[in-house]
Amino acid sequence: MSPATEFFNEMFGNGDSPRSPYRDYCQWFEGEDGRRLQAKASEAESIFRTTGITFNVYGDDDAAERLIPFDLVPRIISGREWSRLVKGIEQRVLAINAFLEDIYNHREILKAGRLPQHLIAENSAFVGQMLGFRPPGGVYTHIVGVDIVRTGPDEFHVLEDNARTPSGVSYMLENRETMLHMFPELFGQVQVERVRDYPRSLRMSLEACAPDACTDRPNVAVLTPGLMNSAYFEHSFLADQMGAELVESSDLQVVDGRVAMRTTQGYRPIDVLYRRIDDDFVDPLSFRPDSLLGVPGLIDVYRAGGITLANAPGTGIADDKAVYSYMPEIIEFYSGGPPLLDNVETWRCAEPAHLSHVLANIEDMVVKEVHGSGGYGMLVGPAASSEEIADFVDKLKANPDNYIAQPTLALSTVPILTEKGLAPRHVDLRPFVLVSPNRVHITPGGLTRVALTEGSLVVNSSQGGGTKDTWVLADEY
Amino acid sequence: MLGKTAGGLFWMFRYLERSDNLARLIDAGVNIAAGTTSDPADVWRSVLISAGVSDDRISHESPTVHQVIEELLCDPDNPSSVRAMIAQARNAGRMVRTALSRETWESVNRCWITLDDLLDHRLNERDIQNALVEIRRQSALVHGSMHGTMLRDDDFAFCRLGTCIERADYTARILDVKYYVLLPTAFHVGSPLDNVQWETILRSVSAHQSYLWLHQGEISAAGIAEFLILDDRMPRSIAFSVKKMASNLRYLEQIYEQRHRSHDLIDSMMDELAETKIDDVINNGLHEFIQMLGGRNAELAQQIEADYRFYH
Numbered sequence: 001m002s003p004a005t006e007f008f009n010e011m012f013g014n015g016d017s018p019r020s021p022y023r024d025y026c027q028w029f030e031g032e033d034g035r036r037l038q039a040k041a042s043e044a045e046s047i048f049r050t051t052g053i054t055f056n057v058y059g060d061d062d063a064a065e066r067l068i069p070f071d072l073v074p075r076i077i078s079g080r081e082w083s084r085l086v087k088g089i090e091q092r093v094l095a096i097n098a099f100l101e102d103i104y105n106h107r108e109i110l111k112a113g114r115l116p117q118h119l120i121a122e123n124s125a126f127v128g129q130m131l132g133f134r135p136p137g138g139v140y141t142h143i144v145g146v147d148i149v150r151t152g153p154d155e156f157h158v159l160e161d162n163a164r165t166p167s168g169v170s171y172m173l174e175n176r177e178t179m180l181h182m183f184p185e186l187f188g189q190v191q192v193e194r195v196r197d198y199p200r201s202l203r204m205s206l207e208a209c210a211p212d213a214c215t216d217r218p219n220v221a222v223l224t225p226g227l228m229n230s231a232y233f234e235h236s237f238l239a240d241q242m243g244a245e246l247v248e249s250s251d252l253q254v255v256d257g258r259v260a261m262r263t264t265q266g267y268r269p270i271d272v273l274y275r276r277i278d279d280d281f282v283d284p285l286s287f288r289p290d291s292l293l294g295v296p297g298l299i300d301v302y303r304a305g306g307i308t309l310a311n312a313p314g315t316g317i318a319d320d321k322a323v324y325s326y327m328p329e330i331i332e333f334y335s336g337g338p339p340l341l342d343n344v345e346t347w348r349c350a351e352p353a354h355l356s357h358v359l360a361n362i363e364d365m366v367v368k369e370v371h372g373s374g375g376y377g378m379l380v381g382p383a384a385s386s387e388e389i390a391d392f393v394d395k396l397k398a399n400p401d402n403y404i405a406q407p408t409l410a411l412s413t414v415p416i417l418t419e420k421g422l423a424p425r426h427v428d429l430r431p432f433v434l435v436s437p438n439r440v441h442i443t444p445g446g447l448t449r450v451a452l453t454e455g456s457l458v459v460n461s462s463q464g465g466g467t468k469d470t471w472v473l474a475d476e477y
Numbered sequence: 478m479l480g481k482t483a484g485g486l487f488w489m490f491r492y493l494e495r496s497d498n499l500a501r502l503i504d505a506g507v508n509i510a511a512g513t514t515s516d517p518a519d520v521w522r523s524v525l526i527s528a529g530v531s532d533d534r535i536s537h538e539s540p541t542v543h544q545v546i547e548e549l550l551c552d553p554d555n556p557s558s559v560r561a562m563i564a565q566a567r568n569a570g571r572m573v574r575t576a577l578s579r580e581t582w583e584s585v586n587r588c589w590i591t592l593d594d595l596l597d598h599r600l601n602e603r604d605i606q607n608a609l610v611e612i613r614r615q616s617a618l619v620h621g622s623m624h625g626t627m628l629r630d631d632d633f634a635f636c637r638l639g640t641c642i643e644r645a646d647y648t649a650r651i652l653d654v655k656y657y658v659l660l661p662t663a664f665h666v667g668s669p670l671d672n673v674q675w676e677t678i679l680r681s682v683s684a685h686q687s688y689l690w691l692h693q694g695e696i697s698a699a700g701i702a703e704f705l706i707l708d709d710r711m712p713r714s715i716a717f718s719v720k721k722m723a724s725n726l727r728y729l730e731q732i733y734e735q736r737h738r739s740h741d742l743i744d745s746m747m748d749e750l751a752e753t754k755i756d757d758v759i760n761n762g763l764h765e766f767i768q769m770l771g772g773r774n775a776e777l778a779q780q781i782e783a784d785y786r787f788y789h
Contacts, residue, residue: 052571052586227572236574246575251481262480264631264785265733 008152008412009424010075021078021473024190029073037072037417040182044070047178053170053237055230055461069466070175071416072182075427075448079193082444082472085156085431088341089146090440091331093433096163096318098334100140103317104130114329123323124371125316127279129286129299135312137209137437142274142310143202144433145169145447149344150412157344157409158327159428163319164311165276168447169432170234173198173241175469176445191474193444199241201434201441206242206272208436212305213258218271220244221261223252225277225293235276244274254297259307272308279313321370321404322348345407349400358405359396362389365405366457367396380457382408411457414468416450426451428459429470444472478576483635484787485573489585490639492566493616496559498647498681499549500612502527505680506545507605521545523677527654529557542602550608551596559612560596563589578626581619588615631732634725635785641725642778645718646771648705651681653767675701682713702763703755706770715770716750722777723747729785737784742777746770 008014011022018026045067048054054065077085102108103126109115120126145166147159176195180187203220210218224235226248239246247270251261258269275282281291286299301307317323323330325346331339347354347365358365367379379392396403413424431446448468449459459465506524510517518539525535528549535544552558556565567589574582592615600608620640627633655678675696679685682705691708692700709716723743730736758766782788 049590050583050587052574052582227568232571236571240575240579244575245479245482247479248481251479262786264478264480264483264729265735266786 007410007424007426008150008155010150010412010414010427011422011424013153021076021081025074025076025186028186028189034421038419041072041417043182044072044178047181048174051174053174053233055233068171068461069452070178071450071452071466071468072179073415073417073422074179074469074471075414075429075450076471076473077429079473079475082193085148085341086442088156088158088339089431089433089442091335091337091340092146092158092161092327093141093144093435093440095327095331095334096144096161097138097140097435099330100312100315100318101134101138102334104314105132105134109330109333112333114333115326119322119326120317123317123320125279125314125320127314127316129303130312130314133303135209136211136305136308139209139310139435139437140312141315141318142205142209142435144435145430146433148341148429148431149409150427150429151410152412155342157342159344159409160321161319161324161327162430163315164278166430166432167231167234167276168430168449169198170237171467172432172443172445172447172470173237175447175467179469190471193472193474195443195445198432198443199238201443202238202274203242203244205434205436205441206274206308206310208438209308209310210271211308213269213307214271219269220272220274221247221270223247223249223273223275223277225281229276231276238274245270249293249295252295252298254295254301257301257304257306259295259298259301270307272310274310279316282309282313316371321346321368322350322401325404344409347405349396349403349405354405355396355400358403359393362393362405364408366408367392367403367405370402370404376462380408383457408457414448414450416452416466416468423454425454426457426459427468445470478631480786480788482573482576483631483785484782485569486576486632486635487639487642487781487787489566489569489573490636491643492562492569493585493588493619494640494643495557495647496562496566497613497616498644499528499557499559499562500609500616501683502651502681503545503549503605504609504613505677507542507609508680509676510542517542520677523654525549527651527677527681529650542605546600546602546605550605551600560593563592563612563615576632578622578628580622580626584615584619584622588619591615631729634728637725638722638781641718641721642774642781644713645715645722645774648682648713648715648718649767649771649774651678652702652705653764653771678705684711684713687711699755699759702759706758706766707750707753707755719743719746719750726781737780739777739780739784742773742780746773746777 011018011026013019048067048070054067099109103120110117110120141163143166145162145168147162148156149159150156172195206220207218220242221244222235222239224232224246226232229235236246245261247261252259253262253267255267259273260267260269277293280288281293283294283296283298284291285296299313302309324343325348327343328339347358349355349358358367363381365381367381369377379388381389411426411428414427415422416425427448427450429446429448432443434441448470449461449465450468451457451459452466453464502524506520510520518541521540521542521544522535524545525540530548548555548558550559553560553564555561567585570577570582570585592612595608595611623636676685678701679688684704688701688704691704704711704714706715708714709720711717726740726743730740
């Protein structure tokens, strides 16, 4: 493992004094008593428990609810850094929507030869029912989470686009609420942009995409797989904050050409459904016939303009990791200019030359499944044992199309509070992006995930990661 | 509002009320067992029977406070223990999270966190009082935040219906289990009631003090039965619960502009209670009357579930 000094420390840069975005915070921190902060850390835990921000781990039989660890040192981004990110994210998200519209309609990008045909034709995330259909307002990805990593003072890369059902926004909101509750005085000393408006913006954004059948104020609902889902808290939280109903498939039925929910007064149609269920499960008539989570006939209603689904089915072709490797071409094709935010260099194992490069350098690379997520099914070369590497080499040779590889990134660090004081840990960032017909809205903040184990580069909560409050400073624009 | 949500609120408050009642019943047992010369086993047997534990599960020798603690308070696998019921109330709350005010949700969640931890350890006899106080306190906090922060709309009405159905049911049940205590004395007006028995009844609905106040300390079978069935000033009486159910159902009828069969049921319950005289009840059979009321109550609960589409 490389020595820690190689990594960019966001609080201290490579010196001893704080970088400017952290100056006010560090001044406050200096004046704090270490024991008080430790006590605050356990107070935070009890706040999270009481609020019920817990999750269930897949495959965990004891069914106990877990907390994602919260670190109370914020991750701070200057207004200037943020405005640069915003421009790059906007460009990227608009390109993703243009790409989806193109793929499901005229396919100009394929005709122009900028993307190999098989990437779409053989893509399991492709949804045939979307062909020739334009969703209400032309919006495919109403909500996007763009995962960003930082490797230096001016170096930001997009690691991943989440264009299906990105999660984690409740942590962005609750982390801030918890910080405001514990350190109200701190927010008087540092001017931090608000994140609290996200649920309202989300509702407005969804309402702006109401279907033709909607004649009144749109009725918005959140569709959850149910109590046992690991993100159930988030689903109920967002429904609550938006003033929307939280529904399960057992509450829904197609009635008179509309998708309707069973209320105490009979069935009432839904206009916009923010669904937190994967494509495969939304409609057993159109997708997996064994799905108990979906609504039979939903897709027919959708195609007839009776309901808006957010996100649209089939957006997964824009965020799988093989398509990701073409994002620079995709952005250039639709925006007419070079990408403002870089991709991470990506080797497509499906191509023989790339595969041999990956096999030769596997100890230094991160290998991921094309459709994987959540940190499952990946290999972090520098941290892996020789058995694990040999195992992955076999998998790669057997099924190269299923993998991409990237160099191990020198992820930036932000200190966390440990029993011995501050200690640097690697972080990434997921800002949340809302797309409506006329605008892209990015909440100033996001979810900062942090690898709590010293030296670890894996930030996923399923792999022992934690979260931090993310501050975008109101000055310095 | 979703039918499922109405059902979740209704059941959340039923479970909460049921666990609260059970804590009161055990508390009555503790008090009486401590202050009487009679055999504590009799007291605990009576508590277990009142709590609805089936005969074959009660140890025949002599039930002890330990069996009560284990069975009725701590056992997570016994669906009618306080611990299991609190978990069910909280789970229902999680399901209807969007219909609860944040404070109400947090109070029911905290109730579960606190009690699940408290009842996780094998409680000993010395801790039982504190545990019972805590159970009632947590339940009061949930009711307090509900009353203090929730909109008075249909959500609220379903919470209240759940509470009142359960309360009427419990009061009817406690009277039914004890009717044999009250009944014989009806023919011997003036003869003293068994101290232990009437105290169990009154204390288990927390009506001990108010009864003594209203009756200037005079204890009689008819007096207790009338108090718990017909006195609508008493917040755990059947008359009170029925009156509250009626007003909440009437509210739903108004805002939904829909009258259902449950409205007919509650109206006839109200009418019958208004015409009922306690002497007739006792002469015609207290047990039969209570059975009839309990049956009406159960029918009403089912009708509400159907009328407001709790399930498919």
